[in-house]
Amino acid sequence: DAKTTQPTSMDCAEGRAANLPCNHSTISGNEYVYWYRQIHSQGPQYIIHGLKNNETNEMASLIITEDRKSSTLILPHATLRDTAVYYCIVRVGGSGSARQLTFGSGTQLTVLP
Amino acid sequence: DTAVSQTPKYLVTQMGNDKSIKCEQNLGHDTMYWYKQDSKKFLKIMFSYNNKELIINETVPNRFSPKSPDKAHLNLHINSLELGDSAVYFCASSQDNRARGELFFGEGSRLTVL
Numbered sequence: 001d002a003k004t005t006q007p008t009s010m011d012c013a014e015g016r017a018a019n020l021p022c023n024h025s026t027i028s029g030n031e032y033v034y035w036y037r038q039i040h041s042q043g044p045q046y047i048i049h050g051l052k053n054n055e056t057n058e059m060a061s062l063i064i065t066e067d068r069k070s071s072t073l074i075l076p077h078a079t080l081r082d083t084a085v086y087y088c089i090v091r092v093g094g095s096g097s098a099r100q101l102t103f104g105s106g107t108q109l110t111v112l113p
Numbered sequence: 114d115t116a117v118s119q120t121p122k123y124l125v126t127q128m129g130n131d132k133s134i135k136c137e138q139n140l141g142h143d144t145m146y147w148y149k150q151d152s153k154k155f156l157k158i159m160f161s162y163n164n165k166e167l168i169i170n171e172t173v174p175n176r177f178s179p180k181s182p183d184k185a186h187l188n189l190h191i192n193s194l195e196l197g198d199s200a201v202y203f204c205a206s207s208q209d210n211r212a213r214g215e216l217f218f219g220e221g222s223r224l225t226v227l
Contacts, residue, residue, distance in 0.1 A: 036216075043117070043203050043218025044156065085154070099144070099169060099209075101216060103156040 009108040018075040022088030032093040037084040117219040136204030145187035
């Protein structure tokens with residue numbers, strides 16, 4: 001699986017958009033970008049995933065560059081409850097894709113009041 | 114109802130003891146996992162079962178033995194506990210034929226070995 005690089009930590013003001021970057025320059029054509037987050041003392045939670053098109057759901061938006069070497073997770077209006085570690089994971093998609101999702105060190109996002 | 118539930122949530126025990134953590138999912142998923150998160154917060158997969166069959170078995174000491182009595186349950190038994198086993202253990206489940214790659218995690222079981 002392609003390796004990902006994320007900043008160790010970021011701050012964001014409450015109510016503003018939080019933009020979390022992820023580099024995955026060695027991504028292969030059949031690999032998806034997945035985002036999870038882990039709020040303190042809880043299990044990780046799926047946020048969104050995408051292959052090459054931008055994706056949006058009720059939690060966030062995922063912007064993938066045209067060359068697919070990097071992506072940005074956008075939380076449009078961050079709240080204090082969005083404070084968490086955010087993991088960017090690259091993995092082959094399709095059946096069985098949830099297997100062996102490899103979690104790196106992620107980005108600690110702190111939303112400030 | 115909690116989708117993926119683990120018991121106990123906290124477990125404090127002495128070195129050398131044997132302990133078990135239980136996990137149940139009510140999502141109808143066919144695949145279940147155990148992950149370990151150590152003090153440095155790295156989350157690593159330990160085991161995975163698909164329809165009660167072991168499909169992933171990472172490099173884990175033989176003292177750790179998973180058991181899946183049915184699709185909805187995956188228990189973790191640990192023999193001869195060591196200090197280094199102290200960690201948070203997360204159970205998770207997924208539906209293997211779905212392409213979303215979405216894992217559903219439990220709340221974790223914090224094991225402290227004294």
